[in-house]
Amino acid sequence: MSRCIQLGTHLHKPVKNFGTMALYFVNDIAVIVMDNGENRLNKKFVLEFDELLDYVESNSSCHGLITTSEGKFYGNGLDVDWLNGISAEETGDFFLKFSKLLMRLLLFPLPSLAAINGHAFAGGALFAITHDLRVQRHDKGWLCFNEVLINEQFIQFHIPLMRAKIGPGQIYTDAIILGKRYTGSEALDCGLVHAAPSMSLLLSESIQLLKSFSGKSGYPRKSLHLMKSDVYRDVVSQYQKDLSNDHIKERWCRSPNNKKAKL
Template sequence: MSSLISLTKTPLQSPDGTLFIITMKNGENRINTAFCQAMFTILDEIEAFCEEMDGTPAALITTSEGKFYSNGLDLEHALSTPGFFEDYYLALMERFLTFRIPTVAALNGHAFAGGCMLALAHDYRVMRSDRGFLCMNEVDIPSPLLPGMAALVRAKMTPSVYRNCILQGYRFTAQDALDSQLVDVICPEREVLSKAIELATKWSVKASAGEVYRQLKREMYTDAVRFLTLRGSENAKL
């Protein structure tokens, strides 16, 4: 556990299994090295437990405190820290994208740029309907996307939605996100976590596939995984 992130492990009632809830609790939840390290530690713990209990239902939810799910990268830190993108941020996105149990992002607030990508790396998303946006605002910063970032976003969107997202910096409200199939459920803030738990519980039985669940994700998102794991100078090429 850390001051940035906490993990709660609770039993599922039906089916009998385990629900993991990661709560981000650092205001805007800007993503930096410390954030990624804390998240890696928790994901390692969850995977070790799931390997030991192989074949039993399980699911993972991420959520946050406050009005932000995540406001993206700590950009100054990211740009000044050698290896940050390859060793931390892109590695974290690949980890979530191919995690071995079902994952649900419970979006209780804004998810911008790197935070939007974190949400998209999950299998499912629940978004509050009364406030908050999903947005990739790199065109307004302005800042290019690394190949892995672009590939991750592209894998979760139709071509026209991807165009609007990247070239317009479009701010998706909850209804926009639902209509664009970026989220699976929208609801009032007070229901976000409970709806995420319902969704996670429903699909937790698929964790019985074990390592095959991860392999299926790798096959689904071949291009995104390939670009997220590029190294060195190749990571700067589109």
């Protein structure tokens, strides 16, 4: 099945293609399509995505960013097999780069939307929640912060990040502490996503939703970046603290699921 049929909106030839992800433009909206099976997070993912963000940001006529994927998964968390095959120094470097990418996406000077086409677990869910807006197909796939179920812990700046995105209270307890799985319809009911269309309408409704905010002229980029920096000041502050005390680099070494941690 072709990409344009699966996503429900015709996508012309990509302007950038890395094999595992590609960048398209639908008029003035950039669409990054991830296509690497479970789309697990590793160094290759971070470097490719970061380069695509450079290209999007360099396009002065672009008014918004959408990320989505092919297949069953939007993102299935960390590439644990890859992490367990590299050195501690390389692992620390990866977590620094991934954290930097999350912060870049959080403060991106364009409105961003995650079009969740399938399962988004753990780091994949965190990646999705970092966007300004989220749309999840209603019929298949779960959005789930399942770290508690796989004996993992969050990096400290993830906590104010998720609190800012989800808010305190019952939903935060259910989603973050207890690792509840949400279908698209359930995620819509509790405000984790902004819409839950069918797969055939996922991308078209995502574009429509994003443009309903940005309009014809888009946002002033500097103003949007500064607004996000102010609103997410607690996240930025904790991120800087995590950098200064090496918490990010040391995080994986304390993970009970990492083979190196058991040596």
